[in-house]
Amino acid sequence: MAEIAGGSRGVRGVSGAVPVAARRWPLVGHVFSLLRDPHRFMTSLSVRGDVVCIYLGTLPVYVPTTPELVHQVLATDANKFEKGMLFQRLRPLLGNGLAVSGGDYYRRQRRLVQPSFQRVRIARYAEIMSELAGELVSSWKPEQVVGVDRSMQDLAIAVAGRALFSTDLDTRVTSEIQRSVPVLLQDGSARALTPKLLEKLPISWNRRFDEAIGQLRRMVSELVRTMRTDDVRPDDLLSALISARDEETGESMNDQQVLDEVVTLLIAGTQTTALALAWLFHELARHPEVERRLHAEIDEVLGGRRRATFDDLPALTYTRQVANEVLRRYAPWLLMRRTTEEVALDGLVLPADTEVAVSPYTLHHDSRYFPEPNRFDPRRWAPDRDAGLPRKAFLPFGSGLHHCPGHSFAHAEIAITVATVGSHYKLVPVPGRRVRMKMTAGMPYPSQLAMRVIPRSR
Template sequence: MPVPVAPGRLPLLGHTLPMMRERHKFTASLRNNGDVVRVDLGTMRTYFVTNPRLVHELLVTKGSAFRKGALFDKFRPFFGNGLATSDGAFHRRQRRMVRPALHRDRVARYAEAMARATAELTATWRPGQVRAVERDTQALAVTIACQALFSTELDRRAIDEVRRSIFTVIRNGMVRALTPPLVGKLPLPGNREFDRAIGRMRGIVLDLVRRRREDGVDHGDLLSTLLDAQDADTGAGMSDQQVHDEVLTLLVGGVETTALALAWTFHELARHPEVERRVHAEVDRVLDGRAPAFADVGKLVYLNQVVNEVLRMYPIWFLMRRALVPVELGGVTLPEGAEVIFSPHALHHDPASFADPHRFDPDRWSPERAAEVPKGAFVPFGAGARQCVGNLFAQTEIAIAVATVAARWRLVPLPDKPVRVKFTSTAYPSDMLMTVVPRQ
């Protein structure tokens, strides 16, 4: 079956809202060309999968025929060979060793720290104060990730360095990955800033790992779990470098997802008073004035619907896979080595899967309607063997943080101060200025 060719080339870079809209318009338009469409990424020929059923095949039913694609090759020199970038037998081994650190029982233990960190942040708020909400959610996400990973006073230098460098690493790392290699070697301010930040984080985490090895004490945090992990088949543990790579993966993946989801959740609650009212009523009923615990997350049904809708509306732009062998998708045989792209943003805004997809509608995640969403149409954490191992941690953190804030506060946008959006791999709010108002 011939593969349709998309008109024009996929625009790669640009941080303005018009460019963001052009990118999304382009990727959304590809579904009009077919289920599998050839797209040129510069000089690279790729195959763009637009059909959610085929995305499910790509990630799940035929997932073993694919590995991470060219985008992840670009990340590996910076972020190491953690779960986000590794492949094959090594990925399976690492996933088995990392998974216990994020098991449901451990996440339940971290939930108390999540609620406490959120309460400590909001304790600094004053009625009528104007907050840059995206800065608060970034600071909160870093605090929670660091408390889960590093629990001792000896870890303070590592925590301070993460606070200083993590968002430089995340944002500039995506820009570096999407630009030609030659550009990344130029002495540009962004390149120098990124190189210094990633170098500092690499050094401080490796030093911490070595000191923990010498300490030999289980501190009950994620880092201790990674250091104690053993391969079930061989009994071997991780090297210092492998522990470093997984720590960096957990930090980058966990901090960005939750910080952005929290910021956009508060934004959407403020824009939709009836949704906000329902969230407040549910939080009041379930919590009855106390701090949220892990057991409460499943009871906050409507709040979880709101979070799902935020994850639907503000996902990553695109992800890649590479075919290990010739593989058939939707009647098209992809050759060995083919680079395959899918866009969570385009899938999440496909009117065939989501009616009126640009409307914020948490009720689309009611049990009855959610059951109608096609497989592969909603992939905020991926799917299959490479689904984000920290998805339960992230979802728990978002729900507990929102519930903690909603129990006491409303966040009201400043009039005539629209939120600016910066864009790399996903939409970053900038100047999300909101007034904190105590709930009556």
């Protein structure tokens, strides 16, 4: 018989009964199942109920599995939740930036950050994206084997760094960003998922992570202080954040607040884009017909030009479909929230301080909303089919109040990079290298994504 959490007295004060996910182990809960076969585990949840209880160690976490309930958590009742356990573990890195803050503070910071991602600014950032994507392609040689995952990560970091700090960074600052951010991207998930008591142990990845945090935050803090004193500021994201004024209060951000948002943009703003690009090239190689159609669109839109621009984006419609399918297929596993007051969720009454987890991956692989969810099919996003998809079931950048303010930046960077690379090359897998998904708290990482650079013949 299926295990049930709750009952008349409930779990930690929860009122109501809720099914518990299968394969729960003593003391560690579902952590082994989650790490061993995350795809099977996450996609099994919706079969058990509209809300399912999983255990991270001995901690019960409630996972809504329908678009409506997920929307309630992220949007309708967003004011009754704060960021949950996994986000709180990253506070030493992100401070009180948008990725971890909540409540009135989050709303104020979002009002200050949002104008930095208006369309006119995205157009300026797109020039950086186009230039750096062109430089990357020019650095490749025919038949060269490249680590696509690392190449896309380096590109995303370079784009974010230049958008944030213009082109005036000296080599010391640039080198530090390029050194620290990959460490924080890869080790941050491990820090979030491992028991807190392990943080202080003198093991190599702890030392590496803590050193990278310190170096990056010191470097950015120095840049913020310098920018404050400059009479003429460049037209970059850092200047926009420093100059931003809250429309309601007229207040601006202090140095600490700017620092937290800049580090958040460097970390969160590069991870999704880099991973989406890496997985996209992987999927193109696995689906030749998709690749042929994508390249045909690129050739038609660019008309022989070798770099895509902001003005090309509206015409790159199939490219956008492919990107959306990648974002569906490789979604984050868990987004944690914690109730700040009593919340009624599908017949359950959750008291304050209850952990709730939203899983975009689970929604994106639910056959009720996406038939044959394991099949890579960009046609799902064609205009004649797109309208029939449940909007609340597709959460590549969150939803509601916590919808990522940089989603347009990410979409532009993905399309410009794919079109620029595709105007020159196709990427072919290296035989004998099996690509696996490495689970993290966010999007999964690809392992061994080595590909050969082949010039396109037209």
